[in-house]
Amino acid sequence: MIDKLIKNIQEKNAPIVVGLDPMMNYIPEHIQKAAFEEYGETLKGAAEAIWVYNKGIIDATYDLIPAVKPQIAMYEQFGIEGLIAFHKTCAYAKEKGLVVIGDIKRGDIGSTSTAYAVGHLGKVKVGSKAFAGFDEDFVTVNPYLGTDGVKPFVDVCKEENKGIFVLVKTSNPSSGEFQDKLVDGRPLYELVAEKVVEWGNECMGDTYSNVGCVVGATYPEMGKVLRKLMPKTYILVPGYGAQGGKAADLVHYFNEDGLGAIVNSSRGIIAAYKQDKYASFGEANYAEASRQAVVDMIADINGALGK
């Protein structure tokens, strides 16, 4: 699957991913109103609004971008109905040729991680049949439980040609609280990075591994070190834009082949119409504002990369 992601990135000349993390207050009034008129102010109404909003953004941007990254929490908060919207969003993005990175940050003991891996990347057996529960292309994985919590995901990736991104250094302010702690003089995230390489060696694509990692845009010095520690690991980079990461900071997340990193923006794209810069599109044209924000983000990052 990493090969497909790289192909998409190269064809579109866009090392970016759009984070589909819908919040109700991002969703234009007219979409909410229509959904609530049909289903009432209910979880189903909210889920319908999210789905219509997402579809608009996908339709307006899919020709420019290689991938989307729906954050499952933003759907899960609306219970079953929200998760139906998550599932529909993933399926629709795939129909449009996009790679779907499910930002699910799961991770548990072995047999439980197997269940998550099967549910999100593989197929679950029911009697004599097998079904895909959610069917993303990649998911994000939390490494706190160690190898036996991550390996079941790698095993399913091998069987199904899927991929994962393991959290190494997250973008949030307190990520350092545990991740930066020094172990024999080296930060914990470097030890996790070494394990990522080990897990990834088992599951290589043509040039990069199907086991990628997450390193936040907000810690560029660490990104530089981690890039070198994990030469064949694709880095999923959250934290660009709204969280404070700048394109110039991200150059060192890439390898000399111009590959090796994919930068996420969520609210900067999907709620672009709320920024002064894109306000002229108006709320009704939120999807066109998102499209322009994608164009600008690609130019910003490719500019920094000298492409």
Next chain:
Amino acid sequence: MIDKLIKNIQEKNAPIVVGLDPMMNYIPEHIQKAAFEEYGETLKGAAEAIWVYNKGIIDATYDLIPAVKPQIAMYEQFGIEGLIAFHKTCAYAKEKGLVVIGDIKRGDIGSTSTAYAVGHLGKVKVGSKAFAGFDEDFVTVNPYLGTDGVKPFVDVCKEENKGIFVLVKTSNPSSGEFQDKLVDGRPLYELVAEKVVEWGNECMGDTYSNVGCVVGATYPEMGKVLRKLMPKTYILVPGYGAQGGKAADLVHYFNEDGLGAIVNSSRGIIAAYKQDKYASFGEANYAEASRQAVVDMIADINGALGK
């Protein structure tokens, strides 16, 4: 919510929780057959089988136990239908007076953790209304992202009188890979434990905090140390029985008041009928086998505690 859990534990004299982690191969043939006849060999058929199986176990044990701990991965692997069975299981257990600990091991950056907390412990706003998505009483939380990933859960616990159990030292074989690494001469899990105390001070019940932790039964020496580091923290203890933890090992997870720990058993209870010891019940009477396994587990643990 910790006060309600303690009340349930005391009333039933049973510091245990039944892990509702259904696997298809645990579910008796007659239940699978009936579900597949009604819904076919589909995700819905599997979900129906899980629900009927769970209901049988709850009906046969609810008067003996304080709580259940459904592991969401075992439902999530069946997609939306599986999660509907999870939701129904949680609601039914609550109807029967049980405390529901959602074993979800979520954790993300701040705004995303808020969404998880709202979806599982709180209420999400939809227009002028608010709805509970999954509505567990407690959930398990992964601390790898640090304070700003955990605090949103604590905030919702305060608002809604709910609780969490933060992973400190997990029961799996490779949990030590990162959790045991020495930071200034002390294992990382102790640093996490100190943070658990800090987070928990903000959200106290009468004698214990609504912020508990997870420490595996498989590491009793560490449990002994952690008990002392976190005197007012309830410890959720997985790993008893099938994973190898013994009652005698668990004594030091409890405080002198006889409280402070709740021991989980999943497959040892829910698939008891598959053990030689309970085979005489037969597959048709799987729920009665589970009841007997609960009786035996309570006696085993209370025996070790000298109760």
